[in-house]
Amino acid sequence: MPAPSVPSPVVPPAPVAGSEPVVQPSVTWSEAVAAPITGVPKPSPTVTSRPVPPKVTGKANPAGANLALTGFAAASSIEADHFAASEAIDGDPSTRWSSGFAEPQWLRVDLRERRSLTEVTLVWEHAHAIAYRVDVSLDGKTWKPIFSTTAGAGGTVTVDAGGTVARFVRMYGTKRSNQYGFSLFEFQVR
Template sequence: MAALLLAGGLYVAYRATTEKALPAANLPSLAVPVVPTVPAATPGATAAATQPVAQPSAAVSEALAGPVTKVPSSSPTVTKAAAPKVTGKANPGGANLALSGVVAASSTEGGPFTADQAVDGDPSTRWSSGFAEPQWLRVDLRERRQLTEVTLVWEHSHATAYRVDVSLDGRTWRRIFSTTAGQGGTVTVAAGGAVARFVRMYGTKRSTQYGFSLFEFQVK
């Protein structure tokens, strides 16, 4: 079929054909890759039609997970070492160790009633504390001793509630006697062989409006 077109003011004639276009003879042929088509999933297809997924072998899984630490089914028994036994110098003669010790008190009433008056071996002198609660009197024996008893000789202003404590270092205390119904007088406390360097009376309740007062504080 022929047609006329106007181009740049000129009529150009061309002929349209239905012939196939052929490549030029001097051009190489091109290979067109063929892409395989994936069939669409058929409705109602079962899971058996799908391809199985490869699973890693046990060796590969272990290599990826890293080394495995095996925990024993039961923990080993741990035995604690026995604490070293605390020893102290014995006092076979029953001497009053407070006479050669260093005494201290929480407070003093004043005047002649200082702490050292309770460890001087004189039953006529005494220590008297300030008029408040609690109060304490402490003796440092200078070395660790094995104790048999502690004796308190109270003046009229005695303690109704108090305790007797022992310590190796003056910071951590262990109670060997306590009462909330003290009657004053002379009280002897059995120490049972306790090893200590420090011994104290710790008063928490007075019998009068005055302080805690001791004629003697003996440690044997």
């Protein structure tokens, strides 16, 4: 038995009485297999293009108004009813939001529409964050940080938002300065 890689010889069929003569092929089987195939188009490379998403735009704030004043505040927790999230966006520097005594905690403001932001200002009470971020979001689910620190010293901190478009803005605190919660007198968004 020949080896599998060696082609079998071409054996013409025996003539049958009363049939037409068999015509021998002009090319042997091994030559026909080895002959290159011509006339078959080569596949063209596949080009995948992704549509460019539309540019996200937000309403401008040329007057520099505190947009948080007309927003809606929410928080991860509150220390007591008179330290509600809304107390940090009421424009009154004597009222404040204060969280529960644990980490992490957050305070978020919904601006009610997409806005082009220039800055975010945090006015900390004595119970400030040492480590925290300022995040922005279009949908309140996917967040992007615009500021982060692990050396917060309290006081008034103004973060440059650089024209970022967002509907939601939050402070996300991960380390407290003392045994109390995170506490903000004002959370301003411009």
